[in-house]
Amino acid sequence: MSFPISPVIAQAAAAPAGGGLQMIIMMVVLFGLMYFMMIRPQMKRQKEHRALIAALAKGDEVVTNGGIAGRVEEVGETFITVEIAANVKVKVQKGSVSQVLPKGSLKSV
DSSP, X not given: OOOTHHHHHHHHHTOOTTHHXXXXXXXXXXXXXXXXXXXXXXXXXXXHHHHHHHTOOTTOEEEETTOOEEEEEEEOSSEEEEEEETTEEEEEEGXXXXXXXXXXXXXXX
């Protein structure tokens, strides 16, 4: 009497010895793909954001992560003061600035 599972076990035992090398190559390829698709673009965005924060100056028109648009009145070490309306100023962290608008953008609103 023969059980159907026995031939399957015999075939698995006779697998070629090069399977381990293929697994290592596949892991290296997947890591490389992950690096170029996820890690590298994120690092590029972080670098651009650091440059944007370092270049902030008085008079720049900015938009924060919260959607507040205004003109930079004062630049400190970690905070900036943004004038959002006449005589209305808010103090926000430099890191919360998401973009710098072209000059004159706020006048057109």
